[in-house]
Amino acid sequence: MFDDDDLAEIRDGRESWEDETLAEYLEYGERNDRFATVSNHEIDRLYTPEDVADIDYDEDLGFPGEEPYTRGAYPTMYRGRTWTMRQFAGFGTAEETNERFHYLIDEGQTGLSVAFDMPSLMGLDSDHPMADGEVGKEGVAVDTLADMEILFDGIDIGEVSTSFTINPSAAVVYAMYIALADQQDVARDQVRGTLQNDMLKEFMAQKEWVIPPEPSLDVVTDTVEYAVTETPKFHPVSVSGYHIREAGSTATQEAAFTLADGFAYVEDALDRGLDVDEVGPLLSFFFNSHNSMFEEVAKFRASRRIYARVMDEWYDADAPESKRLKFHTQTAGQSLTAQQPLNNIVRTTVQAMAAVLGGTQSLHTNSYDEALALPSERAVRVALRTQQILAEESGVGDTVDPLGGSFAVESLTDEMEADIMEYLEEIRDLGDGSVRDGVLEGIDNGYFHREIQEASYEYQKRVDAGEETVVGVNDYVTDDDPDIDILHVDEGVQETQIERLERVKRERNDDAVRQCLDDLAEAINGDANVMPYIVDAVKVYATMGEIMETFEQQYGTYSEKIGLA
Incomplete structure (x- = not known):
């Protein structure tokens, strides 16, 4: 220039x-x-x-809404419409979470995002012995379609976009949402939302799984194939770097491993016979936004540029929507502190600003009390108001890519791109030219585990040595205990949930349930797409646990082969 x-x-x-x-x-x-x-x-x-x-x-920056999308996924960005404000919500019973949903909608939220409890995340019913003490604790309990009906009572799912943060049992939740749309007479091609459903990062970082990596990938690709024809406005995979970063990775590792997972899903779909321009527009991404503002902005800009180029050069994508990286962002839960928790409001604001300056399509801002408990209504309101102040008062969205042309940001974007590409090429080499095979090999031999573990260890060493300041933790410390009213989940939730599950089981047609589960098992063994069979099963009120147990019976379980490096 x-x-x-x-x-x-x-x-x-x-x-x-x-x-x-x-x-x-x-x-x-x-x-x-x-x-x-x-x-x-x-x-x-x-x-x-x-x-x-x-x-x-022209080649490296271009204009917003045009390749390589460095300056933004869309031409007008927030001058056209602000990012979707999507607060993560879910606790206790479906009734309690439904009440929180209505509260958030009344407060101006523009998209719903469902948090599930640990048993639901792991595909276990609330009456399973391993669910004891965990029902409704870190999210909402969903055992059957009956819970989903209550969860969205009074909410027209034809008018709202819903995100589901769930992975091993994601296909079951997707099926329940489709069944609910059928109940509400919402055309499937009008159903909007996002399913996290990113099993590869589970094996890398978050460590929630039911069946082994390769069959898990098969099920993900089944949801993609099904969405192409049935729910073309619904994103069946949200390729998630968020949990990779929360596990302790660097910003570069987060972007590189997330993009690698995305390209792995593309390759698997292409091997299934799908066209890249059918699959590409359905993929969305999910990133973390941490404290180093300019590094985060550079990460988002570099990721858009790499995605556009790789989809074009490696996979012959032609449609602009196949090369346009679209992503949701959540502020860094890892950065929240139990000490002086009101400081978290400032941290979240900085991180949200970075996400907006980096061009996110939707945003969740963490609540200041999340290091202590599930967020209270007051804390959720402050988190939502943070986004609204950014959107309505700060002027940050009034110009597209306001940091574009900054010598620092452009230099950091180039450096980030080079470092991410180095990782991507290394992963592709692991797979002898295939990113998918490289990701699977890296999971199997512990490559990703070791990379993230080392980065996390190095960061903690810097904190312990005082090289990294964490306000209120290793500097500016006070002896005051936090005086914060936190949310307490009623211990009776588990009993209530089990009673509802037992009632559903008494009232359903057990013969129909057994037939649907047998059909699902046959589909798994016959390599058929499993989604139609899961939809049939949830419609007769087969439980989450019964469906996931069917998969486990066919594929077996999985244990990591590696220990700590």
């Missing part, structure tokens, strides 16, 4: 500045010997046009 004469003049000017102006101030020293991001990426004192001399505006 600058010719050689301009760069030479700038170089001379910088040298003069360092000798004549900077040197005097350096005698007093700087705050730190080294400045780095949360991910330990070193930050230079000053960035100039020299740092972006190799950028080709």
Whole structure:
């Protein structure tokens, strides 16, 4: 963007500045010997046009809504409409969560996002021995379609977009939502929402699974294939870097491993016989936004650019929607502290700002009390108001890609892109040219586990040594206990939920349930797409646990082959 004469003049000017102006101030020293991001990426004192001399505006930046989408997925971005404000909600019974949904909608939320309890996440019914003490504790309990009916009572799912954060049993929840749409006479091609359903990152980072990696991938691809024809406005996979980052990865690892998972799903769908331009538009992504604002902005911009280029060059995507990286962002739960919890409001604001400056399509802001308990109504309102103030008062969305052209941000974007691509090529080498096979091999041999573990360990060492300041934890510490009213989940939830499950089982047609489960088992053994059979099963009120047990009977269980590195 600058010719050689301009760069030479700038170089001379910088040298003069360092000798004549900077040197005097350096005698007093700087705050730190080294400045780095949360991910330990070193930050230079000053960035100039020299740092972006190799950028080709058309090839590397372009214009918003056009390849390579560095400057934004859509031409008008938030001038057209603000990002979707999607607060994560779910606790106790379906009735309690339904009440919270109505509250959030009344407060101005524009999308629903469902949190499930641990038994539901793991495909267990509330009456399973392993569910004891966990029912309704970290999300809502969903055992059968009856719970889903209550969860969305009074909510027209033809008018709302719903995100479901669930993975091993995601196909069952997807089937329940389709069955609910059929009940409400909402055409399936009008159903909108997102299913997380990212099993590859589970084996990498979050560690929730029921069946082994390869059959898990098969089921994910079944949902993608089904969505192509049945629910084309519903995203069947939200490729999730969020949990990779929460497990302790760097920003670079988060982006690289997430993109690798996305490309693995594309490859698996292509092997299934689907067209890349059928699959590409259905994929969405889910990223973390942490404290180092400019690193996060660079991560989002670099990820869009890489995705567009790889989908074009590696997979021959043609449709713009196949190359347009669309993503949801959640602020960093890992950064929240139980000490001085009101400080978390500021952390969340900084992280939300980074997500918006980076061009997210939807956003969840964490509540200040989440390091202590599930969020209270008051804390949820503050989190939502944070987004609304950003959207309505800050002016941050009034221009597209406002940090575009910043010497620092463009340089960091280039550095991030190079580092992410290095990881992607390494993963592809693990698979002898296939990203999918490289991801599966990396899961099997512990590659991802080791990379994330090492990054997490290095960060904690810096915190313990005081090289990373965590306000209220290792600096600016007080002896005051937090005076926060936190949400308490009624211990009677488990009993209530089990009673409803028993009632559903008494009233349903057991012969129909058994037939549907037998048909599902036959479909699994015959390599048929399992989604139609799961939809049939949930419609006769087969339980989450019964359906997932059918998969486990056919595929077996899975245990990691590796220990800690």
